[in-house]
Ligand SMILES: C[C@@]1(CC(=O)O)c2cc3[nH]c(cc4nc(cc5[nH]c(cc(n2)[C@H]1CCC(=O)O)[C@@](C)(CC(=O)O)[C@@H]5CCC(=O)O)C(CC(=O)O)=C4CCC(=O)O)c(CCC(=O)O)c3CC(=O)O
């Protein structure tokens with residue numbers, strides 16, 4: 001048992017977790033563009049949100065969210081009024097106001113009440129930071145630089161965004177449905193380890209594209225393997241007809257590069273070659289025919 005057997009502890013980071021805010025109460029003070037961004041973040045997590053901000057200070061998006069979309073659960077058209085405003089049983093307090101002294105005060109009051117608080121742009125007054133976010137259905141990715149470089153967080157997010165397959169959200173959605181079906185077929189706690197290793201096999205054996213296009217009937221067929229611990233492949237479940245190459249392989253074949261020579265895909269090169277060949281042949285034919293004539 002030595003140091004090398006265990007992951008190294010790297011102090012100085014933040015704890016990245018997926019805070020379940022559903023039906024929890026969030027107080028948002030402010031109504032500018034930053035507050036509007038925060039609102040979207042917490043409503044994406046199904047929170048119950050109260051906004052305190054005079055209507056004269058609401059930005060366009062905030063007006064839309066409150067009056068048209070009606071996604072703000074409670075709107076109070078006034079300035080922040082002191083400690084009583086924090087007594088609504090809140091699980092989180094967010095401020096995005098252009099008043100540094102008041103923000104500091106709200107932060108201190110929230111901390112005294114042990115309510116986690118974020119003051120936009122003031123790291124010492126944040127119990128947690130927001131991050132740069134990617135959302136694809138149930139898939140969420142957050143990039144944090146721990147306050148060192150928020151713009152770099154956004155740039156990193158864009159790099160990751162490009163690397164995430166388009167249909168991954170749908171694949172995860174379907175895996176969620178299959179897991180739920182498995183849980184109702186084998187609900188016993190004792191089956192946990194077997195359930196988990198069977199689900200691991202499904203996720204490893206089926207590609208994202210195959211999972212993304214899974215239909216309910218196919219899920220039932222896969223589940224037939226559960227009892228003897230086997231996982232049928234997509235080819236076995238779908239037969240030869242539906243096992244077309246996935247979109248990634250098609251894209252690679254058409255637009256990819258030959259890994260050895262580095263030139264564009266042999267498919268594309270081959271196709272271009274045929275086109276060029278027929279063009280040359282027909283030109284020669286036309287030239288010869290016109291000479292004869
Ligand atoms: C600590 C933190 C606290 C918090 O607010 O939660 C915080 C603090 C500060 N931000 C500042 C500035 C900028 N913030 C952004 C952008 C974002 N800032 C976000 C989060 C965070 N910002 C938390 C740390 C997150 C992390 O590091 O990972 C993002 C990720 C999420 C979001 O806010 O929703 C979002 C990108 C979303 C996206 O696009 O994906 C840009 C870039 C831009 O606008 O394009 C700039 C200008 C460039 C620059 O300054 O670097 C300043 C300086 C003010 C000054 O100099 O006066 C401070 C204060 C300080 O650093 O002291």
Ligand SMILES: NC(=O)C1=CN([C@@H]2O[C@H](COP(=O)(O)OP(=O)(O)OC[C@H]3O[C@@H](n4cnc5c(N)ncnc54)[C@H](O)[C@@H]3O)[C@@H](O)[C@H]2O)C=CC1
Nearest residue numbers: 030031032033034035052053057079080096097098120121
């Ligand atoms: N983390 C981030 O990504 C960023 C954070 N910020 C910071 O966030 C804060 C807000 O930014 P913006 O939305 O652009 O500001 P803004 O100036 O557009 O909006 C300020 C809002 O606060 C409201 N407000 C002011 N005093 C209030 C009070 N006593 N009670 C209730 N509401 C009050 C105003 O009516 C207005 O709606 C700024 O302090 C800014 O430094 C700014 C840009 C990026």
